[in-house]
Amino acid sequence: MKKTILDQLQQDRAEKRPVVLATFLKTGEQRLLYLFGKKGLKHIDPRIGEAARAALLEDKPRTIETEQGPLFLNVFNPPLRLILIGAVHIAQALVPMAQFTGYEVTVIDPRSAFGSAERFPGVTLSNDWPDEAMAELKPDLRTAVVTLTHDPKIDDPALIAALKSDAFYIGALGSKKTHAARLERLRAAGISEHEFARIHGPVGLSIGAKSPAEIAIAILAQMTAALRQPAERSPATEAA
Incomplete structure (x- = not known):
């Protein structure tokens, strides 16, 4: 060489x-x-x-x-990465699962009471606003992005940044009604209709998940399908 x-x-x-x-x-x-x-x-x-x-x-x-x-x-290939927006209970369950499967995980939450080392020991944390944090992290084709806060001020900037990137998976927590309202906001922000298909929302495979751990399993399974079966990538099915 x-x-x-x-x-x-x-x-x-x-x-x-x-x-x-x-x-x-x-x-x-x-x-x-x-x-x-x-x-x-x-x-x-x-x-x-x-x-x-x-x-x-x-x-x-x-x-x-x-x-x-x-x-x-x-x-x-660079390491797989998972960027989680929102240091919530589902994130606490999803972080160790993702790490075990080989992802480098970053949790973003400007609310320092949520995104703390006490709640996420040993995890890379950012208390910046998502648009700033995402600009620094630069999601690529080996990156999955999942928004979990239900707060448009936090989730929407992260989704807009993710849609402008090569992230292989973009997921957003929330019901069908919540997701419909989210798409209206993104449309008003200038996101085109064809880009909406990249968002898995409601996030996760439809397996009847109820608890944070079960929802985390549904999300990780859908991420795995998007990564390992790229020819079959499609918008998410019904929420977990």
Whole structure:
């Protein structure tokens, strides 16, 4: 591997940028592919681009045949992240579940009485307003965002920021009536109709969940489906 490629790969990993290292096995020629940013989108064989994108989404390397011979696509994905808006009881249940499945979790709540180290020991907390916190966190294609407060002043800015990002999952707690009112507010804020389909609201798989822990299970299950079955991604079904 050339030093320039190694240095760039290390920088990408340090900055948590998803990248595919493409290696032509016959010649040893290598190239870094950035399928979700500005780099690498041009001058790529569409079939290679599709294969690299699929490898990133599946988090699994693959080899494909090209005119130049077999091409090995090695995946370097950043860690999975979960950004929770609202340090509520459901968040307290969801945090350890998400951490156990490999997510780096950040809880955002400007209400310091809720978002405290006492209630969330060992968890990254932010007491900034969601729009400020989200600008700092920069959700990407390995990030899930879930709003839990029921407070439009807190949830709506987070949803708007999430919809402008590449977050693979966006969920919002609340009933169908609450979600309908939420969409009206987002519409007034300039969010387009086709973007609404990205919001899983009411959040979570419809499994009849009642307790905070059960609702957390429903949310994590839906996040997993969105991550592992990207071709089947669709708006959320009925609330948990």
